[in-house]
Amino acid sequence: MKKLWGGRFTLSAEEWVDEFGASISFDKELVNEDIEGSMAHAAMLEQCGIIHSEEAGKIREGLGLLKEKAKNDELEFSAKYEDIHLNLERMLTELIGSAGGKLHTARSRNDQVATDMHLYLREQVKELILLIAEFQETVAGRASEHVETIMPGYTHLQRAQPISFAHHLLAYFWMLERDRQRFEEMLKRINKNPLGAGALAGTTFPIDRSCTAALLGFEGMYENSLDAVSDRDFILEFMSAASIMMMHLSRFAEEIILWSSQEFQFIELSDTFSTGSSIMPQKKNPDMAELIRGKTGRVYGNLVGLLTVLKGLPLAYNKDMQEDKEGMFDTVKTLKGSLRIFSGMVGTMTVKTSNMHSSVTKDFSNATELADYLAAKGVPFREAHEIVGKLVLTCIQRSCYLADLPLEAFQDAHPLFEHDIYEALDPNTAVERRNSVGGTGFIEVRAQLVKAEAILEEVKKRAT
Numbered sequence: 253m254k255k256l257w258g259g260r261f262t263l264s265a266e267e268w269v270d271e272f273g274a275s276i277s278f279d280k281e282l283v284n285e286d287i288e289g290s291m292a293h294a295a296m297l298e299q300c301g302i303i304h305s306e307e308a309g310k311i312r313e314g315l316g317l318l319k320e321k322a323k324n325d326e327l328e329f330s331a332k333y334e335d336i337h338l339n340l341e342r343m344l345t346e347l348i349g350s351a352g353g354k355l356h357t358a359r360s361r362n363d364q365v366a367t368d369m370h371l372y373l374r375e376q377v378k379e380l381i382l383l384i385a386e387f388q389e390t391v392a393g394r395a396s397e398h399v400e401t402i403m404p405g406y407t408h409l410q411r412a413q414p415i416s417f418a419h420h421l422l423a424y425f426w427m428l429e430r431d432r433q434r435f436e437e438m439l440k441r442i443n444k445n446p447l448g449a450g451a452l453a454g455t456t457f458p459i460d461r462s463c464t465a466a467l468l469g470f471e472g473m474y475e476n477s478l479d480a481v482s483d484r485d486f487i488l489e490f491m492s493a494a495s496i497m498m499m500h501l502s503r504f505a506e507e508i509i510l511w512s513s514q515e516f517q518f519i520e521l522s523d524t525f526s527t528g529s530s531i532m533p534q535k536k537n538p539d540m541a542e543l544i545r546g547k548t549g550r551v552y553g554n555l556v557g558l559l560t561v562l563k564g565l566p567l568a569y570n571k572d573m574q575e576d577k578e579g580m581f582d583t584v585k586t587l588k589g590s591l592r593i594f595s596g597m598v599g600t601m602t603v604k605t606s607n608m609h610s611s612v613t614k615d616f617s618n619a620t621e622l623a624d625y626l627a628a629k630g631v632p633f634r635e636a637h638e639i640v641g642k643l644v645l646t647c648i649q650r651s652c653y654l655a656d657l658p659l660e661a662f663q664d665a666h667p668l669f670e671h672d673i674y675e676a677l678d679p680n681t682a683v684e685r686r687n688s689v690g691g692t693g694f695i696e697v698r699a700q701l702v703k704a705e706a707i708l709e710e711v712k713k714r715a716t
Contacts, residue, residue, distance in 0.1 A: 449480035452568035554579030
């Protein structure tokens with residue numbers, strides 16, 4: 253079979269070589285974008301007088317039929333035709349005859365594929381922005397239920413200070429907010445038109461790139477044809493932001509896994525997002541959270557893979573760049589699935605408030621309250637720190653907690669301790685009083701929720 257580009261060749265590759273070089277097995281994902289780009293290109297060619305209106309009409313009609321067939325999953329692709337571009341060109345030519353061959357005037361597969369990926373990623377990023385906002389809404393909703401639910405806050409995975417469970421959840425809201433902002437900000441770089449750059453040097457035909465940019469909804473165009481076809485930094489930027497977001501999700505997943513264990517018993521996941529064991533009947537495993545934690549690695553791998561592909565490439569296009577698509581598709585799929593799973597998992601989990609509260613009455617996470625108590629009465633904080641450290645040691649030696657010590661023990665440590673020390677040691681008091689901006693105090697947590705609600709309202713308004 254003669255290739256569409258085979259005019260100067262006398263020998264044909266063997267079938268297995270063709271299959272190795274073909275990308276149709278994965279770039280068929282771009283079928284709608286390729287047709288959309290071709291329709292805009294044909295309209296521009298007609299407007300500029302490069303093809304006749306009759307030919308343009310046939311092309312439009314043929315592409316419309318292919319679009320409908322694609323919608324109904326009726327297109328049959330073949331590795332013989334390498335990629336999505338040549339497959340569709342063959343199908344179009346079979347439908348409308350020689351006019352189909354004129355569609356490729358003044359363009360190359362190099363600027364064609366770049367256009368397809370810009371169109372694809374633009375829509376996927378817009379969808380991801382909404383999915384992030386939906387998950388943020390779930391997190392904020394659960395936080396609003398648990399402003400006064402007290403849990404241990406941790407550093408080094410050791411109990412540190414009591415905090416509001418809502419405060420802990422909202423930490424992830426703000427991480428996700430920065431993730432969403434990163435995706436929003438990259439849209440202005442994704443939304444650039446590479447079509448018209450040709451193979452690398454532009455074209456001698458009198459094309460109008462601003463026409464195709466407008467038809468395709470691009471906000472601008474690449475200023476340099478070499479840059480337009482040879483760089484994939486817009487995909488790298490997407491993968492970088494995706495990796496940061498998956499890191500955030502993985503940390504959240506790790507906490508979900510810990511909290512649902514017998515050792516913590518802070519939450520219980522819905523059966524919908526859990527699995528059992530084939531041998532141990534009692535098991536309820538947080539498999540969905542573990543999968544998200546695990547899938548973070550593949551998103552990192554996709555980023556590093558593309559960085560490695562691009563790092564030594566001379567300008568302009570090289571066949572290596574065929575490796576830019578599978579990682580992008582996989583990253584989009586992984587992010588969408590992870591966000592949907594997480595929204596369901598957090599939205600349906602049972603919070604064991606009594607276990608959380610019980611845990612902060614049987615530890616030393618209120619020790620800082622003692623140091624602050626003395627510091628507020630004029631004792632240098634470092635001195636107060638040492639005094640409280642010795643009180644903690646006394647408790648360890650007596651197998652009790654700070655609130656169990658008699659007032660005499662406190663006053664032996666320092667005469668400024670008074671009976672109100674027991675109120676200061678109460679976990680609820682400790683949390684409630686921490687109303688510095690961004691703190692875990694109930695007033696501040698409610699202020700965070702007001703800000704979160706305003707952000708989500710703005711996102712919804714822009715989406716409609």
